[in-house]
Amino acid sequence: MLNVLLVEDDLDLAETVIDYLAIESISCDYAGNGVAGQKLLADNSYDVVLLDLNLPWLDGLTLCQGLRSSGNDTPVLMLTALDRLDDKVAGFEAGTDDYLVKPFELRELVVRIHALSRRRSGQVQLLRCADLEMNLKEYMVIRAGRNIKLSPIAWQILETLLRAAPETVSKQKLTDAVWGDNPPDSNSLKVHMHHLRKAVDESFAQPLIHTIPGRGFSIKEGEQK
Incomplete structure (x- = not known):
């Protein structure tokens, strides 16, 4: 079974994603802010991280940068409502591996999770x-x-x-x-x-x-x- 971490401050969206992933036999830990997500990443190992861009306390870009600077090569799928090219470039520069713009299809989310889980991130430096x-x-x-x-x-x-x-x-x-x-x-x-x-x-x-x-x-x- 795949084990992913979802860091997302929209509780309704988080509950929907967690329930759907369970149906697809994907285990999902959850954090509602960047600091909580950072702690879970320090204490656990995940196949993929689902990371919202705009988070309270610690934003997704900063969290991803910290992950990569520490040598963690867990693949990161950034979830965001921002679809401008500049936002995507900023995400990739921070170390994310893929983007999914909200609102997204849950089936597509699962496909991308499986694709990312088959490799470690090439973004780690x-x-x-x-x-x-x-x-x-x-x-x-x-x-x-x-x-x-x-x-x-x-x-x-x-x-x-x-x-x-x-x-x-x-x-x-x-x-x-x-x-x-x-x-x-x-x-x-x-x-x-x-x-x-x-x-x-x-x-x-x-x-x-x-x-x-x-x-x-x-x-x-x-x-x-």
Whole structure:
């Protein structure tokens, strides 16, 4: 079952959406203002966030910006009565992934939820694991305040691992993410993983990149060396 968060100050609309999503087997948490939504996002994991633009206490754009700056890549569907191009541009710049203008058809809402739930947001600009930070906008990787230089392929591998963290990423998925339809020989991934581990873990007490036997690789906090 999909689990979404609805942040909407129109109670009538919220009740209608929640009831319809329940019929479609989609679980929905609810917040009536931006601050409450922010707290729920900090405490829970969701497949999709349904976010009203005009909210009391903390508006939708600011909430979305905070979500992205913290490294959260949950897809965001912005719900708004504003359909001007400038408003949509502002939403995308804040980190939203899709727009639905009020009033909208509930069937269309469900279709968009399912579409967004199949991918993580590409809008996030900062990925984190423990003391490791990957800034996609500035194209920088920093661990414990130290700059880490990576090759383009190592960068793609690390980004793929961080976007999935702490879940395991299969060797096939990593190969597809880096090389697409032109995979190299079988040893290439092994070699690049070796260099990535050396760059990210070698000088630090706590390794972050882990081999999961028979499954692939993951990046997460582990035991001391």
